[in-house]
Amino acid sequence: MTKQAVNLLETQAKDFLRQILTTAAQVDDDSLDVLLDLFELVSYKKNHEIIEEGKIADYFYYIHKGIIRVYFYKNDKLVIERFEKEGGLFGGNFTHVTKKPGTHIYESVEEVQLLRIKYADLDELCKKSHQIERLYRIMMEHFHSGYVERLSTFKSLSSEERYHEFIQQYGDIANRVSLKDVANYLGMTPETLSRIRSKYDKY
Amino acid sequence: MAKRNLKIAEKPPKEFLAETIRSITDISEVNLQKILDIFESVTFDKNTKIIKEGEITSYVYFVSKGIIRVYYHSVGKELIDWFAEEGSFIGNLYSHIMQKPGFDIYESIEDVALLRTQYSDLEKLFKQNHEIESAARRVLEQYYVKYVERVHHLKGLPADEKYHLFQQHYGEFVQRIPLKFVADYLGISSETLSRIRGKDNKKKLKK
Numbered sequence: 001m002t003k004q005a006v007n008l009l010e011t012q013a014k015d016f017l018r019q020i021l022t023t024a025a026q027v028d029d030d031s032l033d034v035l036l037d038l039f040e041l042v043s044y045k046k047n048h049e050i051i052e053e054g055k056i057a058d059y060f061y062y063i064h065k066g067i068i069r070v071y072f073y074k075n076d077k078l079v080i081e082r083f084e085k086e087g088g089l090f091g092g093n094f095t096h097v098t099k100k101p102g103t104h105i106y107e108s109v110e111e112v113q114l115l116r117i118k119y120a121d122l123d124e125l126c127k128k129s130h131q132i133e134r135l136y137r138i139m140m141e142h143f144h145s146g147y148v149e150r151l152s153t154f155k156s157l158s159s160e161e162r163y164h165e166f167i168q169q170y171g172d173i174a175n176r177v178s179l180k181d182v183a184n185y186l187g188m189t190p191e192t193l194s195r196i197r198s199k200y201d202k203y
Numbered sequence: 204m205a206k207r208n209l210k211i212a213e214k215p216p217k218e219f220l221a222e223t224i225r226s227i228t229d230i231s232e233v234n235l236q237k238i239l240d241i242f243e244s245v246t247f248d249k250n251t252k253i254i255k256e257g258e259i260t261s262y263v264y265f266v267s268k269g270i271i272r273v274y275y276h277s278v279g280k281e282l283i284d285w286f287a288e289e290g291s292f293i294g295n296l297y298s299h300i301m302q303k304p305g306f307d308i309y310e311s312i313e314d315v316a317l318l319r320t321q322y323s324d325l326e327k328l329f330k331q332n333h334e335i336e337s338a339a340r341r342v343l344e345q346y347y348v349k350y351v352e353r354v355h356h357l358k359g360l361p362a363d364e365k366y367h368l369f370q371q372h373y374g375e376f377v378q379r380i381p382l383k384f385v386a387d388y389l390g391i392s393s394e395t396l397s398r399i400r401g402k403d404n405k406k407k408l409k410k
Contacts (some may be wrong), residue, residue: 028285075360081355093351094351130336133333137340141300144347145296
C-alpha cells in the first residue's frame with residue numbers, strides 16, 4: 001500500500017471509530033480530535049499473534065476490518081474464549097492494570113486492519129480531560145456488558161441453542177471462522193457442529 | 204488472589220468501603236467523603252432476593268457483611284454466575300447500561316449488611332467531579348479483572364482443578380457456601396464435588 005492509501009484508510013477508520021464513540025457518550029469535537037490523533041493504523045496478516053501469551057498489553061485496539069480470536073491454553077488444550085469483529089474493541093484483558101503476564105492470545109483469523117492507542121497515552125489524556133475519562137469509563141462499561149451478555153446466554157444451553165445464539169450474536173462471523181474454531185468456542189465436537197449446521201441451513 | 208481478612212468486615216461499613224476504594228485508587232479524602240455521603244446502610248435476612256430477575260436496577264451495592272449468590276435461570280435450571288463476598292460491589296450493570304431487564308438474581312445466602320446508592324446519584328457525582336470519575340473507572344477495572352479471572356478459571360479445566368482454584372479464590376468463604384451451590388457454580392454434580400473433597404481430606408490426613 002502506498003503512504004497515501006494508508007493515510008486514507010487511517011482517516012476512514014478514525015471516522016468509524018468517531019461515530020462509535022459519539023454514540024456512546026457526549027464528547028465535544030476538540031476532545032475527540034485529540035483522542036483520535038493518538039490512534040495509529042496497523043495491519044496484520046492472517047494468523048498473526050497481535051498480543052502474545054505472557055505479555056502485558058501496551059495497546060488498546062479497535063477493529064476496522066477483519067476478525068480476531070481470543071484464546072488460551074489449559075492443560076495443553078486450546079480454549080477459545082471469544083471472537084471479535086469489525087467495530088469490536090480489545091485490549092489484553094486488563095494486563096495493563098494487573099501488571100501480570102497475560103494468559104490470553106489475540107490472533108488474527110483473517111487479514112486485519114486495526115487502530116491502536118498506547119494505554120500510557122490514553123491514561124495521560126484521561127488525567128487531563130474529564131470528557132475523555134468519562135468516555136473511557138462508559139466505553140468500558142459497554143464493553144463489559146457485551147462480554148457478560150455473551151457469556152451468560154451461553155452457559156448450559158443445548159448444543160443447538162448455543163449455535164443459534166452464536167449466529168444471533170456474531171452474525172456473519174460463522175462463515176468466516178473455521179468450523180473447528182466455532183466448535184471449540186461452543187464447547188462441542190466439529191462433528192456435532194456439522195450436524196447442527198446442516199439441519200440449520202435447511203430452514 | 205489473597206485470602207480476605209475477616210476482621211475487616213467487623214469495621215463500620217463506611218470505613219470498610221473507604222478502605223476498599225483507597226486500596227484500588229488514589230483519591231483525596233474530600234472526594235472520598237463525597238462518595239461515602241451518598242451511600243446508605245441496608246440489611247437483608249438470609250435468602251432474600253435483593254435484585255430480582257427481570258428488574259432494571261437503580262442501585263449499586265457494596266457488600267460489607269455476608270455473602271450473596273448471583274444466579275440466573277436457563278432452560279429450567281438455576282445457574283450460578285458468582286458469589287459476591289465481603290468487599291465486593293454488586294449491581295446489575297448490564298441491565299442498567301442496556302436499560303434492559305437483567306437476567307441475574309442476587310440473593311443473600313447469609314444475613315447481609317450492605318451499603319447502597321442510586322446509579323443516578325453516582326453518575327451525577329461523576330459528571331461534576333473529574334477525580335471521582337477517574338476513581339470510578341479504576342474501581343470498574345478491578346471489577347472486570349475479577350470477572351475475567353473467574354471466567355478464565357472455569358473454562359476448560361477438569362472438575363478437581365476447578366474446585367481447587369475456587370478454594371484459592373474464595374479462601375475461607377468456601378466453608379460458608381452450601382455444597383450444592385459450589386457444585387452448581389463449578390458445573391459439576393454434588394456427588395463429584397463430595398468425592399473431590401473426600402480425596403482432599405484423605406491427603407490432608409496423610410500429611
